[in-house]
Amino acid sequence: MKAVHMNQSASIAGHAGHNRLLSALPALEQARLLPLLEPVVLDPGTPVYEAGRMQAHVYFPTTAIVSMLNVTADGTADEIAIVGNDGVVGIALFMGGETMPSRAVVHEPGGALRWKAALLKREFDTGGAMQQVLLRYTQALMTQMSQTSVCIRRHSVDQQLCRLLLQRLDRHASMELALTQELIAGLLGVRRESVTEAAGNLQRDGLIRYGRGRIVVQDRAGLEQRVCECYALVCEEYRRLMSISPG
16 A cells, blocks of 8 residues: 655545545535545555454545455455445444454555544544444445345346446446456355356357456446346445435
């Protein structure tokens, strides 16, 4: 993780504008809080936090995407949620738990704004607009986690792959994603052969093109028609919660 030193508040404000949680704050709150945040670059594969360890910062991704993983005793890591420019990584800091049983790892490299734990806690405890935004986002994140669990148990690998791709497209500026079949199999907790078959089905139908560790989405509307209801349910709950103006 590399810090990007920006002395001009306008530069930080522009960076923050790419994170929807920070953008949801009233203008006066943004002007007051943004100088407390530090721009950083998140490198791919970098752990943002480890299971059971204290967190020093929270991160508001702007262009980076972070994968939240449940890691079992045998080392298996299944994805339970992703966070991009829609949210914040490190909810344990303001929810009072201090640590999380999950692991957070950078999937797509890019920028983020980080906030020191002590400063965040102090602001959260004031009960202002930031507290309201963070609590509503936490509810949306819990919805994503619970629906991911349902999806893995109830829906086909084709549908799960569509969900995984659409969730990343929503948080990514490009239609091209860095995803190997081995990585997808790990994230979904399925055999690689199942991913090969599912990706082949989507490519045959003209929805994606894949090769050399990258997937290019050619027909997003087709993915939306093919995905299970989990994707739309999570999106709608996020829109509902984040459309409430902080008082």
